[in-house]
Amino acid sequence: MSALERLYNITAFGDLWSGPGAILMLAIGIFLLFLGIRKKYEPLLLVPIGFGVILANLPGAGMGIVPEEMVRFEDGRYMNLVEIAGEYGIMNFLYYMLIKTGFLPPIIFLGVGALTDFGPMLRNLRLSLFGAAAQLGIFTVFFAAIAVGFTPQESGALGIIGGGDGPTAIYISIMLAPHMLGPIAIAAYSYMALVPVIIPPITRVMCSNKELSINMKNMDKLFPAKREIKNMTAVKIAFPIVLGIIVAFFVPTAVPLIGMLMFGNLIREIGLATGRLTEAATGPILNTATIFLGLTVGATMTTATFLDLRTLGIIFGGLVAFAISVAGGIIAVKIYNLFAKKKINPLVGATGLSAVPMASRVANEIALKHDSGNHLLQYCMASNISGVIGSAVAAGVLIAFLG
Amino acid sequence: MGLPLQVFLFGLLTVFIVLLVVVATGNAIIWFVNRYIGAPAQEPGKPGSGQLLSHSGRIAALTAAVSTVTRGRGRVTNIEKL
Structure with missing residues (x-):
């Protein structure tokens, strides 16, 4: 009998019965895998996150991320990484080295920058301004979250979901509310994946058929641009250098994100001379960062941190923030159209949040349904790309005020 | 406040x-x-530098399309009318 008992104690079944919440968490992990694999919702992120959730909640495996208090001494110093690895295992080692230090989100921004073409934005610079209006959701939900009892730091982390930018949401969570990192990352990436479901109903409610049929190319013919760009290559190389420096003076707290975004973009635009760097930034570095980011963020979602009513608040609040951001961009275009001769299709405003290029593709499809010759992609990309800058700046502001 | x-x-x-x-x-x-x-100087007689499309809007659309389809990896280096 005692041998059987010993055998039973070696297994994790005992832990499973003593903490049944783990079963629910394993189900959530499998559901995230289902969304990533079967539904193809952001598979590059949801698959590692889903598997991270499973690893963290396997009874007895000790792969879940432990709260910060457990790796911090009374005098405020942290355990070193060797101690963390020895005491709490490899996942905590990865988390405290790569996530807690805020290392991975800027690295992902480096890859995003190297994948981003600022060309559409440079050709339609005034459309970039709608990227500001589309950050309305971030600050509105920040305001509302405080009203319902979240702390200012938690509210900032919750609101940033409205920016529609996964790495930025993760970065802000690490800086302001690390205990909410898991749910916020899940909400941010899920809503980015659900852009094709979220944007169409909002545009249907807020825009008339006439507005959705505004043909931007016809507008360009009626009101042509005052000057053309004679040397796009030179402009594209100068842009990230100059803009990176200028933005750093306005919002220094946004430099880790904007700086890496601009550096990534610069090595892309230089071309062959830095081709190997671009290849590294968009391939091995970005992919490695994504794997570790997904796994460790997933591993923060243990029973204790996730099975909480506040998680529902985060998921719901994130959706509201996202929707308000889309609506904010549309409203801004409508206000602009009241005064301008050269009208803008409101779908351009709806894509002012990040979620590049999904939001632009969705907006383009909606426009084509109303007018088969109305290709909006390049116009939407202008506000879409400026949304990346806008949400990174919003993140910098939140850190400056609340960090 | x-x-x-x-x-x-x-x-x-x-x-x-x-x-x-x-x-x-x-x-x-x-x-x-x-x-x-x-504007950058065009090298005459360079292979593949046939008749270029000069309409900036068309070029922009092609560039955006290539960027979207290739998820930002592809770049338009030359456009020829076939």
């Missing part, structure tokens, strides 16, 4: 100002490049 209202107002205002700066910076760079650097 309470902290939430401050963050709301200053946050939105800062994002708007920075994007205004983005527009101004972009315009300034375009002006500078147009004035002092100008």
Whole structure:
């Protein structure tokens, strides 16, 4: 009998019965895998996150991320990484080295920058301004979250979901509310994946058929641009250098994100001379960062941190923030159209949040349904790309005020 | 003014100002490049430098399409009319 008992104690079944919440968490992990694999919702992120959730909640495996208090001494110093690895295992080692230090989100921004073409934005610079209006959701939900009892730091982390930018949401969570990192990352990436479901109903409610049929190319013919760009290559190389420096003076707290975004973009635009760097930034570095980011963020979602009513608040609040951001961009275009001769299709405003290029593709499809010759992609990309800058700046502001 | 209202107002205002700066910076760079650097010289007789499409809107659309389809990895280096 005692041998059987010993055998039973070696297994994790005992832990499973003593903490049944783990079963629910394993189900959530499998559901995230289902969304990533079967539904193809952001598979590059949801698959590692889903598997991270499973690893963290396997009874007895000790792969879940432990709260910060457990790796911090009374005098405020942290355990070193060797101690963390020895005491709490490899996942905590990865988390405290790569996530807690805020290392991975800027690295992902480096890859995003190297994948981003600022060309559409440079050709339609005034459309970039709608990227500001589309950050309305971030600050509105920040305001509302405080009203319902979240702390200012938690509210900032919750609101940033409205920016529609996964790495930025993760970065802000690490800086302001690390205990909410898991749910916020899940909400941010899920809503980015659900852009094709979220944007169409909002545009249907807020825009008339006439507005959705505004043909931007016809507008360009009626009101042509005052000057053309004679040397796009030179402009594209100068842009990230100059803009990176200028933005750093306005919002220094946004430099880790904007700086890496601009550096990534610069090595892309230089071309062959830095081709190997671009290849590294968009391939091995970005992919490695994504794997570790997904796994460790997933591993923060243990029973204790996730099975909480506040998680529902985060998921719901994130959706509201996202929707308000889309609506904010549309409203801004409508206000602009009241005064301008050269009208803008409101779908351009709806894509002012990040979620590049999904939001632009969705907006383009909606426009084509109303007018088969109305290709909006390049116009939407202008506000879409400026949304990346806008949400990174919003993140910098939140850190400056609340960090 | 309470902290939430401050963050709301200053946050939105800062994002708007920075994007205004983005527009101004972009315009300034375009002006500078147009004035002092100008168009890149075309090498005559270079293989593949056939009849180029000069319509900037069309080129922009092709570039955006290639960027979207290739998830930003592909680049348009030359456009020829077949």
